[in-house]
C-alpha cells in the first residue's frame with residue numbers, strides 16, 4: 415500500500431481543510447518542521463494521559479509525547495493544578511521569584527555537576543548560551559559537535575544537524591555565513607579516536623558538545639566506554655565537555671545520562687522535561703565557568719521570559735513527582751515489556767532498541783553513528799508511520815526521531831503498540 419492509500423483510509427477531512435489554510439499562512443503549514451507530515455498532519459483537539467485526539471474524532475496512543483517533554487503524559491492532574499494556582503497569582507513579573515532558587519537547588523541536588531545555572535526559554539537557547547560561555551571562559555573560538563547531533567536551531571550547530579534538518583534533507587541550513595560555521599568542527603559518534611586526533615591537532619577548541627545518547631538521528635546508544643573516553647580525552651586536552659541532556663535529562667534516570675553512565679561534564683543543558691511541558695531551557699555547570707555569565711561576568715545572556723513563573727511551576731512539580739512516585743520504575747518496566755514483545759517478532763531487515771522509555775524501530779541495521787543512520791530506509795518508515803496511525807498509534811513522523819513512553823502509558827497501551835507495530839510490519 416502506498417502512503418497515499420493508507421492515508422485515504424483514515425478520516426482526516428477536517429485536518430485536510432485546516433492544512434489547506436495553514437500552508438498559505440505558515441511556511442510548510444507548520445510552526446516547526448518536524449511536524450510537517452506528508453501529505454498533511456492531523457490537527458489536535460485535545461490530549462489526556464497517553465492519548466491524543468484529533469479534530470476528526472480519531473484517537474491515538476501517543477508515542478511522540480511532544481518529542482520528549484511529557485514524561486508524566488498529557489495534562490497530568492498535578493501539573494494542571496500547579497499551573498492553575500500560579501495563574502491566579504500572575505504569570506510574569508519581570509523581577510525574581512523564590513521558586514527560581516528552590517528549583518535551582520533541587521536541580522543542583524539531582525545534577526551535582528550543575529553548581530550554578532540559568533533558566534532560559536528553550537533548548538536552543540540553552541545550547542547557544544552554553545557554547546557562548548564555553549568560548550568566553552576558554553577564550554577559544556572553535557567548538558566540536560557530533561555528526562548528526564541536534565542542539566537546536568541556531569547558527570553554530572546547524573551543520574550535519576539531526577532531527578527535522580535531516581528529515582527534510584537540509585542538515586546544513588542555508589542562511590548561515592560560512593564564516594560562522596568554519597568554527598564548528600565535527601566528529602562521528604562512538605569514535606573516541608577521531609575526537610582524540612582532532613583535539614590533539616587543534617589548539618583553538620573551546621568545547622565538545624554532545625547528546626550522550628543520540629536521540630535526533632533515530633536513537634543511537636553509546637558503545638562500550640565511549641562516553642568515559644570522551645570525558646578523558648576532553649580533560650587531557652583541557653577542553654570543556656558539554657552534555658546536551660535536553661532529551662536524556664530526567665529521563666534515562668532522574669539525574670540524566672550523567673548519572674546513568676557516571677560521568678561528570680563541565681556544562682549541562684536541560685530542557686523539555688525540565689519545563690514540565692512549558693517552554694524551557696536550562697544551562698549550568700562548574701561555578702568558575704558559570705560566574706562568567708552577565709551580570710556576574712562578561713558573557714552576555716538575557717531574556718524577558720527567562721525563569722517564567724508558569725514554566726518553573728510546571729517543571730518543579732514534574733521533577734518533584736519524578737522523585738517521589740517511582741515513575742522511572744514504571745517507565746523501565748513498560749519499556750522492557752515492549753522490548754520483550756518485539757524480540758523475535760521483527761522481520762529480518764527491521765531492528766529495535768530501547769533505553770528507559772525511549773525506543774526506536776529501525777528500517778535497517780541498528781545504527782552506531784550518523785553515517786549508518788543515513789542508510790536507514792526513511793521512505794519505508796513513512797509508510798509505516800501512516801499504517802501505525804491507522805492502527806491508532808502515533809509515532810513521531812520520521813525515522814530520525816525517537817519514540818517516547820510516559821508514566822501514563824499502561825501495560826495495555828504497550829500491548830496495543832506492540833500489536834500495531836508487528837501487524838504493520840507484517841503488511842508492509
Ligand SMILES: *Cc1c(COP(=O)(O)O)cnc(C)c1O
Nearest residue numbers: 536537538564565566658660661
Ligand atoms: C529538542 C532538543 C534541543 C532543542 O530544544 P528546543 O526547546 O526545541 O529549542 C536541543 N538539544 C536536543 C538534544 C534536543 O533534543
